Every structure is written in structure tokens, then in C-alpha cells.
Amino acid sequence: MSKMMTVDILSSIKGAKESDTVSKLFDVIKKANTSTSNLGNNSNNALSLDDLREDVVIDSSQIEKDIIMENFPKKKDGYLVVAKVIEE
């Protein structure tokens, strides 16, 4: 993968550019001292594998399904319309 991806492509936002304000925040991080001691590698945000929920499919209620359909942006002749996927 040698192709360079710019932030507008990565973000799916037309014409997006890096912000000077945000760059100032990043500069502070670049200059900050990092600790080499073992701090647990951010383990405070890890979940225990012993406490995962059951891997089962739970059917949605009819009202939930109806609202999901209502939220769909475009419909035609009873079908849900999506953008053309096969391209390029």
C-alpha cells in the first residue's frame, strides 16, 4: 500500500484539511515526556474476558424494525435504495 491517503479521503469529508488549532494541541503531545516505566499499557480500559455477554442473537421488536425502516433515507417501489457499490 504505497498509495498516500489524505485526511479528506480518510475522513470522507470533501476538501477537509488539517487544522492549525488542532496541530497546536498535537505539538504539545510531541514535546511531552513519556514514561518508560510499566504503567500497565492503558489496562484500565481493558475488559475481562471472563465477563463477556452471551453471544446470542436477540430479535428486535416490531416497533424497532418499523422505526429502522422509517429512518431509511430513500425508498422506491417498496425497495430500499442505496448508492451504486460496484464501480471504478
Next chain:
Amino acid sequence: MNKEISCTDLVQGKLDLLKTNTHNTVNSLLDNIALDLAKKVDAKIGNGEEIGLLEGIPFGIKDVYMVQGTYTTASSDLLKKYKSPYTATAIQKLLAAGAIPLVKENCDSFGHGSSSENTIFGAVKNAINPDLVGGGSSGGSAVNVAKDYTVFSIGGDTGGSIRQPAGYNNVYGLKPTYGRISRFGLMAYASSTDCVGPIAKSIEDIRIVLNVMSGKDVKDQTTYPSEKISKENSIAIDEVKSVGYFKNFIESDAISPEIKADFLRTIDKIKAKGIAIKELDFFESDTLVSTYYTLAMAETASNLSRLDGTNYGNRIEGDNLKDTYSITRSENFSEETKRRIVGGNQVLSQGFSDEIYLKGLNLRDQIAANFEKDFSEVDIILSPVTPNTPPKIGDSLKDPLAMYLSDAYTVGFSLGQLPTLTAPQGTATGIQITAAQNNDAKVLQFANFLKQLI
């Protein structure tokens, strides 16, 4: 409840106040749902049935929470007509306890802001001085409580979004320990610090609402079981023996002289009551703000990547799939949201991630280790909520860096995932009371102590 006013009249009165209010706190009113529920409560009272603590109590909901069948816009163009298919766990628990939802409240779009100006519904105006901002991102919620339009409101706090608007409008606002309340059904901003929490006018109301919403939820794997905080426990004001404060927060050039003087005066009063006071060392404000925003932007870039107009949202058609994605996102996201998404993708991309994102994670670990050390020496850490009083409407949008830096006193506690409460006392924008993880009760105890002291 005495029967001098019916629940229906109470709810209708609050709905009328919300409808005519000029502070831009309302994204949508839930009048039909609210009045239906109020009638049921009146019927129960009429039948002589016992009612619960929250039964018939009208409350507000920041417009980032799912409530089945209601518009949930995140104050954005993209989701302007999006309806929630299901209800958030925290809100469901309040409904089950009989509380009555009145309103989806204005806020910064997707929680991106500290002033509630980054919204399609108009800037939220401060409850005390409408020329000033309401604070953010839960600005509409704090103003509604301050103006008595709601008895309590449910905000969301990622880097200070409950505590700062609570401070700006002189009410209580609690960010509980991360994981105490389920995030299921809260639109994700930065998942590792997002917290659900109450805003109210009394510590007792905060305690009751916190107890109802807390608990393990299989739909949010980061939740943990917690014990209810009893009234007796929350007023056990002799439990706190030592208090610390970060001297670099107070010695900073950025803090207003009045807030500094008022804070130090409060510290003196606490000391005079025989509580040991300890000055603590902490990270510089710019390091805290930069660490928080680096991680929050990375997380929000990831979380908001799902918003592409395919299955829901205001899709704008382009020539092909990728074009549709990018036009939809470009046209529907605010400038602030785009700035954060782009910043997040920047730090997560090859070449930047080691230098910035991973370094940010390392700094977060250091901050957490610092808190662990501090709480082995003191019971409570106090700080001002904000370095300054609320800015005028319009100023924050002109200077986003100043807005980011105004979060200096709140973001550190978010990174530490600690329980922390704004009490509307001590300084013009309140005092922030923080304890070690899972010590939410101690925060309420100290708040009760402070209430008696000042």
C-alpha cells in the same frame, strides 16, 4: 406528593415554560408522551396507590440519548429527522421508576463543544445572563434545571460536558465513575470517557437519580455492579479527613483573579474545620487538554465513521457510493465536528499514531498513576470547575483553541475515569469535588459538608 396540584397540571406547566422559553434549550418537546404518563400517575394517586420517589417527576434529556419513537438529532443536520428505534438503558430505568420525560435538550452537536453554540437549534443562552453561553456540551440541560423548566436533566460528560455547564448556570452536575451507569443508547463521542450523569438543584436529587440509573448492563460491557448510596451515607460528613488541590491549577496565569481568590478562601474555610489540606503536583493544563483532545478526537473519528447516510440520516446523493458518503458528511457535519474527525483520523494514520496517539495513551496512563498516588494521600481533590466565567455568545466559535483550553480543569478527571461533581458554591462557576474511582458516595458526602460550610 401533596394533592394540591395534579401531576398533569405540573407537567403541563413545565411544558408551557419550555415551549415559550427564549434560552434555546429545546430541540423537541415530548408533550404527548409526558401528558399520557402524567394522567397515569394522577390515576394512581386517585386510586390511593403508593407512588415511588421519582413517580411523576418531570425531567429533561440531552438530545444524544435514544428514547424510542422520539427525534434524536444530536443537534446536527445529519440526524435532524432521525427517530430512535430503542431507548437508552439509563433513560429506560428512569421511565420504569415513573419519571416523566418532557424534552430533548439542546447541546453541542455530538457533544463537540464547550458552549452549546455548535448546534443547529441556536446557541443556548445562559440562565443567569442570556448574553453569555449556557456552557457545553450539555448546555440546554443545565439551563433547563437552573430555570426550573425541569426538576432534573440527564446530561452526558466526556471531558466536562455536565460539570462545566452546571458551573456556568449555578446548579449541581455529577459525572459518576466511568462504568457506573450504562452508556447503551447514548450516542458515542469518545467511548473511553463518555459518562451519563444527572444535573439538578440539590445533592439529594442527584443521589436519587444516580441510584436509579446505576448498575451492570449486559448491553454495555464496561458497566459494573454498584451499591445504592443511602441518604445516611451521603450526609455522613465526618468521613472526609483530608483534601488536596492542584497548586499549578491555582498558580496558572489563565485563572481569573476572582476565581483564584474565592477558591483559596474556600480552602481556608475547610482548613478551619480541622480538615488536613495538601497541595498536590499535577500535569500542566496544556498537557491535560492536548492529551484529552488527542484521544477524544481519535475516538470520535472512529465512532462517527458510521454516519454516512446509508441506513439513516440526511443522505445527499453523489455520483457513486464514496461520493455519496463524502457529500453527505461534508454538508451535514458542523465545522467543529469536521475539525475533530479530521484531527482524529490524522493521529490514527500511519506516521502519526506512534508520535501522537500512542504517546497520548502513555500520558493518560501517567495521569491515572498520578491520581492513584494522590488518592493514597487525600480523600478528596478540589478544584475550580473553570478558570474563567462564561464567555459571551459568539466568542468561543471565533477562537476554538481558547475553548479547548477552557476545559483545563475538567478533562484530567475524565481521563482518570473518576467520580466528580460540580457544586454551585465557592467560586462564580462552582467547585469541582473529585474522589477515587467508585467513591461516588464520598463526593456526595463532601458536597453536603461544603453546603453546610459555605
